[in-house]
Each structure stands twice: as structure tokens, then as C-alpha cells.
Amino acid sequence: MQEKETYVPEGNNDMERLIYAMNQLKNRNFNGIDPSVFEDAEVADTYNGMLDSIMEYNNHFLMRMNDAMIRIADNSRVKDMLTQINSQKEPVENMREANEYLSLQLQQNGTQLIEALAMSKQVDNTLMPFSKKMMKGGKILEDSIQELDETLGKKTVSKQELINVCENSRKQEKQALTISQELMERVQDIGEQIKIIRRNVGEICADDNQRTDAFKEFTIGLQYLTDNYGKLSKYCFGVGSQLYRISRDIDNARNDMFRHNSRPSMLDRLSVFYVDHLTLTWRLYLNAIEYENLRITQLNNPDRCKFGLWCAGMTDPQIRDTKVFQEAFDVHEELHKHAVACFLAKEASDIQEAMKEFDAALGSCARFQEALQELSQHLRSLGITEQTEVWKFQG
Numbered sequence: 001m002q003e004k005e006t007y008v009p010e011g012n013n014d015m016e017r018l019i020y021a022m023n024q025l026k027n028r029n030f031n032g033i034d035p036s037v038f039e040d041a042e043v044a045d046t047y048n049g050m051l052d053s054i055m056e057y058n059n060h061f062l063m064r065m066n067d068a069m070i071r072i073a074d075n076s077r078v079k080d081m082l083t084q085i086n087s088q089k090e091p092v093e094n095m096r097e098a099n100e101y102l103s104l105q106l107q108q109n110g111t112q113l114i115e116a117l118a119m120s121k122q123v124d125n126t127l128m129p130f131s132k133k134m135m136k137g138g139k140i141l142e143d144s145i146q147e148l149d150e151t152l153g154k155k156t157v158s159k160q161e162l163i164n165v166c167e168n169s170r171k172q173e174k175q176a177l178t179i180s181q182e183l184m185e186r187v188q189d190i191g192e193q194i195k196i197i198r199r200n201v202g203e204i205c206a207d208d209n210q211r212t213d214a215f216k217e218f219t220i221g222l223q224y225l226t227d228n229y230g231k232l233s234k235y236c237f238g239v240g241s242q243l244y245r246i247s248r249d250i251d252n253a254r255n256d257m258f259r260h261n262s263r264p265s266m267l268d269r270l271s272v273f274y275v276d277h278l279t280l281t282w283r284l285y286l287n288a289i290e291y292e293n294l295r296i297t298q299l300n301n302p303d304r305c306k307f308g309l310w311c312a313g314m315t316d317p318q319i320r321d322t323k324v325f326q327e328a329f330d331v332h333e334e335l336h337k338h339a340v341a342c343f344l345a346k347e348a349s350d351i352q353e354a355m356k357e358f359d360a361a362l363g364s365c366a367r368f369q370e371a372l373q374e375l376s377q378h379l380r381s382l383g384i385t386e387q388t389e390v391w392k393f394q395g
Contacts, residue, residue, distance in 0.1 A: 006032045056261040059388040062262040065254040067390045073279040078240045267387040273307040281365045287353045302336035328371035335364035
């Protein structure tokens, strides 16, 4: 059982000594008072009993907060969440670019369809009147030939001249009619082709309108997806930031409880030391992703943290001169070295190296926990067994 430290309160009588002890308590001196200096030892015993009761409750609060901080400090879920978000950044950006391309193509297709309809109407307006004129021209040609025959028949000419003129006229008539018929047939073919083209353009326009509507729905869906990715990313970073602020508030309260409002046993202290460094390790990650800004002085003084100060103040050779103590000390130094390297890599904007050092620090932290557990077993073997039970929440 670990012995509690006591002190001799100043004063000329029990009342003065008691008032002195109460002032010491007000100044956060949680050591007991020596009953041997009191005329009535029951006064000192009552005071010490009261103090033990307060410290017992405060120790339970401390260890409950310490136990909760193990889960709060572990930001692996936030890290996984942000990693997943970042892994989707490139595909979502590709979808956004594809959406812009599709939207542009839809706009161009719409313009081309309008141009196609306009051109089909222009062709129709140009060739259909020409076709009508050709058909009318053929009729005029027939009428002209008939009129020529009648005119020649009325004139007084020699028989041979009349025969020659008629033969030439008939030849020209046949040639003209043949050309006219062929031309009219070609014009009619063109007219039919125009009708087919107009019908095809109409069908294409109808089909393209259906595709356009489908593509519009698709692009709207893509836009919704990409917009929501941005919102999701923002919300995830917001959640991570809020969790960080909560964790800092709870950790500050835990540290205040440890330093000023509790009397933890040696085994309690080892549990606190582990949580300190688990919290520190994950703060390296939060610093790398710029949730917070660490200072180098928070990392490069391993002899000034709680565990470092405890090691420096250890005078018991049964603890100080053991292999388990040295192993815990060495892995603690290693953890702080990786922490400093992670910080410096971040300062140099080498995020990849910073993450590499963070992973190394996380591995050192796990080994630090194992070393502290082995040190705890050694302390128990020496008879140091006092440890505060972690109160479980009863909801």
C-alpha cells in the first residue's frame, strides 16, 4: 500500500493548526496532517478522513475523465472519414468536368438542331418554287412548239422548205421534251429527297429532344452529386473541428483535475501519462491537417512533460534502476523525436513526410503503453497496488 505524505501544520494550539491546514487545503495542498502534533488526535484524524474522502471522489472523477479521454483523443474515425472524403475528391472533380462538357454538348446540339431545321426549310423554300417553275416551263415549251407548228402551217413556203423546217422542229421538240422530262424527273426526285430530309430531320429532332431531356436529368443528378460532395466535405471538416474543440476542453479539465484537485496514486499516474501521450500523438495529425497549430516547445521537451518530470523525480532505486523503467523512458524519448520530426515536416509543407512521422509516433505511443503496463506490473510486485477504480457511467 502506498503511504500518504503528511506535514506538520503550524500553530500554537489545535485550532491554529487546524486553521493552518484548512488554508493549505485552500491552496491545493492535499497532503494529510500529522496527528502526533495535536493535543486531540481526533481533530487531525477527522480532518484527514475528510480530506481522504474528498480526494477519493476527485480521484474517481479524474480517472473517469482519463478513461473517457482515451476514446476522445483517438481521432482514427475522423482520420478515416477525412481520408475517404479526400479519396473521392479526384473522381468528383472528374464528374464535375464531365458535367460541364455534357452541358456544353447539349447546348451545341440544340444550336445544331435549330440550324438543321432552318437549312431544311431554306432548301425547301429554294427548290420547291424552282420545281414548280420547271413543270410550268415544260408546259410553256409544249405550247410554244404547237404554236410554231400552227405558224409554219399558215405561211406560204415551198413544200421542201416546209418539210425541212418541220423535221428540224420535230427533232428539237423531241430533244427539248426529253431534256424537260429528265429535268422534271430530277426536280421531282429532289423534291422527294427534300421531303425525306425534312422528315428525317424532324425524327432526329424528336429523338434528340428525348436524349436531351435524359441528359438534362443526368447532368442535374451529377450537379447534385458534386454539390453535395462539397457540402459533405464541409460538414466532415466541421464535425472534426468540433470534436477537436471538445477534446481540448475535456483534456484541459483532466489536466486541471490532475494538477490541482486530486491525489492520484502512482498507478493512476501511469494511466494519466499514457493518455497524455495518446492525446499528444493525435494532436500531431490535427496539426498536420491544420485543425490546430502546435508549438515546437510542446514537443521538444520530453523531460518537462508529466512523465518526464516523474522520471526525473524518481529516487527509488527499485524502480529507477530497472529494465522496465528504462524501456519506458527510452520509448518515451523516441515518441517525442517522431513528434518533433512530424512538426518540422509540416512546417516545411511536406505533408507526406509529416504523415509518415505521425504514423511512426502512433507506433511509439502503442509501445509506450505496453512499457507502462509492464512498469505497472513491476510496481505491483513491489507492493504498490493502490489504484483508483474508474467509475462507469450509469445511464
